[in-house]
Amino acid sequence: MIRFHALAVHTERIHDPRVWKRLRRILGALSRKGARATLFVYPFRAVVEGRSDLAFDRIRQAQADGHEIAQHTHFYKDQQIDKPNKVTDLSQENVVNCLRRDHQWLSRICLPRGFTSGGWAVPPALYPALAELGFEYDCSARPVGWKRLDHPHMLRLREPETRRFWQSELLIIPTTHGLKDAIFYFRTGDLAAGFRGLRYRLVYFHDYDLLRWEAYLAAWVLVHAGGAWRTCGELADALKGGGFA
Structure with missing residues (x-):
């Protein structure tokens, strides 16, 4: 049984110099180990805060260092993206518009x-x-049994699955662990995709989590002691039978 460790950074504040300073160190440590992460980028915050060009340059830098760039989108109404004014709008029109915008x-x-x-x-x-x-x-899916957040639009799966839409296929890969679970608890364990002979662990954190020292240290430990980290795109390729890069 092949084990696969993938690392995802939900990247929302890369334009913040404090966040970038710590994120750059984590990404640099990965690169020195020959490892890679996926940056799921939510660009709209940088746009709203007038720092789009800065975010663009830093994302390009991360990409040049070998990290995968993917998309992360919140479905807030209009430009109110912070508490207490933010409102999530999951209507079809808003979901499609936000996806296309980002x-x-x-x-x-x-x-x-x-x-x-x-x-x-x-x-x-x-x-x-x-x-x-x-x-x-x-x-976007989480494992069956994960109960830290519950709302009617969550998807929980026991293992990855493929869904077909017209002529396209979309592979759905549950995110298995946050930083705390990955390091201290291992409650949910690896997920098995038995038809490919693969067990995997997909760990995520937010870039702004790194502003908290305990999260920054946890990420540092994870990078150095958590195995050979690969991108979520590489995990997708392995699940689809493409093998390891």
Whole structure:
């Protein structure tokens, strides 16, 4: 049974110099080990805060260092993206508009293969819209038994699965661990995709989590002691039978 460790950074504040300073160190440590992560980028915050160009340059730098760039989108209404004014709108119109907006921004850097939804929301309009935009995989699902957050638009799966939309296929890969679970608890364990002989662990954290010293140290330990980290795109390829790069 092959084991596979993938690392995802939900990247929302890369334009913040404090966040970038610590994220750059984590990414640099990965590169020195010959490892890679996937940055799921939510660009709209940088746009709203007038720092789009700065975010663009830093994402390009991470990509040049070998890390995968994917998309992360929150479905807030209008430009109110912070508490207490933010309102999540999961209507089909807003979901499609937000996806296209962030995809257009990221397409100046690359055409992202992967996606993760903000708040783990999987509304009915999400997967057909991702397929239409050409996405190959999604990491918005969580494992069965994960109960830290519960809302009617969450998707829980026991293992990865493939869904077909028109002529496109979308591979759905559950995100298995946050930093705390990955290091201290290992509650959910690896997920098995038995038909490929593969067990995997997909660990995520937010870039702004690194502003907390305990999270920064946890990420540092994870990078150095958590195995050979690969991107979520590489995990998707392995699950689809493409093997290891």
